[in-house]
Amino acid sequence: MPAYRNVIWWYVQRITGALLVVLLTMHFWVEHFMSKTLMRGDLSYDVILSRISNPWWQGIDIAFLLVALLHGLNGLRNIILDYSRVGPRMTQAITVVLVVLGVMWSWWGIHAFSRL
Amino acid sequence: MRPTTTTNVVRKYSWQFSGMVAHIIQRVTGVLLLIYLFLHVHTIGELSQGQAAFDQALLMFKNPLFRLLEIGLLGLVILHALNGIRLTLIDLGLGHKRQQQLFWALSIGVAGLIFLIAAIPLFIASVLRS
Numbered sequence: 001m002p003a004y005r006n007v008i009w010w011y012v013q014r015i016t017g018a019l020l021v022v023l024l025t026m027h028f029w030v031e032h033f034m035s036k037t038l039m040r041g042d043l044s045y046d047v048i049l050s051r052i053s054n055p056w057w058q059g060i061d062i063a064f065l066l067v068a069l070l071h072g073l074n075g076l077r078n079i080i081l082d083y084s085r086v087g088p089r090m091t092q093a094i095t096v097v098l099v100v101l102g103v104m105w106s107w108w109g110i111h112a113f114s115r116l
Numbered sequence: 117m118r119p120t121t122t123t124n125v126v127r128k129y130s131w132q133f134s135g136m137v138a139h140i141i142q143r144v145t146g147v148l149l150l151i152y153l154f155l156h157v158h159t160i161g162e163l164s165q166g167q168a169a170f171d172q173a174l175l176m177f178k179n180p181l182f183r184l185l186e187i188g189l190l191g192l193v194i195l196h197a198l199n200g201i202r203l204t205l206i207d208l209g210l211g212h213k214r215q216q217q218l219f220w221a222l223s224i225g226v227a228g229l230i231f232l233i234a235a236i237p238l239f240i241a242s243v244l245r246s
Contacts, residue, residue: 014207017200024193032238039241041183043174045167065157072150079143105157112163 009074016071023064052113065109073098134219138199141223145196152189183242187235194234198227 031038037047052058077098081091162173176182202222206212 014204017204021197021201024197028190028234033234036241039238040245041177041186041242043177045163045170048163048170068153072146072153075143075146076150079147105154108161109157112157112160115164115166 013071013074013078016067016074019067020071023060023067026060027064058113062110062113066106069102069105073102132216134216138202138219138223141195142199142203145192145199148192149196152192180243187238187243190234190238191231194227194231195223198230199223 033039037043052061077094080094086094159173159177162170177186199219199222202215202218205218205222206215211218
């Protein structure tokens with residue numbers, strides 16, 4: 001595997017991290033600190049329904065999930081590979097498992113909106 | 117007693133293990149946040165089971181103990197974010213000569229300040245009134 005491939009993932013980790021700072025700040029500001037109901041922790045089905053009826057929020061939430069998963073699972077991959085001594089085949093196997101996990105996890109989150 | 121000069125203050129805060137501690141903090145908080153993301157998607161996933169199932173899944177979050185844990189989660193997010201910003205600055209070549217001071221200033225100082233500002237109203241609104 002050429003060395004630059006790993007460099008790309010190092011960049012991806014920094015870029016998704018920066019995106020998450022923006023998305024998380026927005027998430028906390030809008031969904032926790034600007035809403036009295038949510039500040040009290042009184043989340044309900046109706047609250048989500050009214051928010052998700054706006055397609056922009058739906059898009060932002062799905063993008064947020066995908067970016068967070070990419071950052072989180074790539075970080076987990078870095079940790080696993082750092083603390084283990086495995087060859088290229090095993091590295092590839094770990095990557096495949098994490099990608100499959102990421103796809104399932106994404107589908108799980110996106111599917112949640114399907115009946116709303 | 118040594119006079120309090122800038123050099124002495126800098127020396128006092130240049131703990132030799134801060135870089136290593138920052139590295140470990142980033143990994144531990146990262147894994148914990150990924151575990152939380154799993155729990156979060158699990159709860160949101162109940163939306164597809166209808167209103168009754170979703171509101172049932174939310175009951176766990178209305179518990180005062182869980183609300184305290186949520187404030188802990190906020191702390192984890194802020195710590196991971198500020199420590200990550202520190203890491204990115206160092207990677208960009210900005211301030212890597214002062215990486216130890218950067219740890220105290222950003223990962224501990226700014227993160228602690230943002231946490232206090234955010235956690236106090238959250239604690240009053242959510243834990244005390246529940």
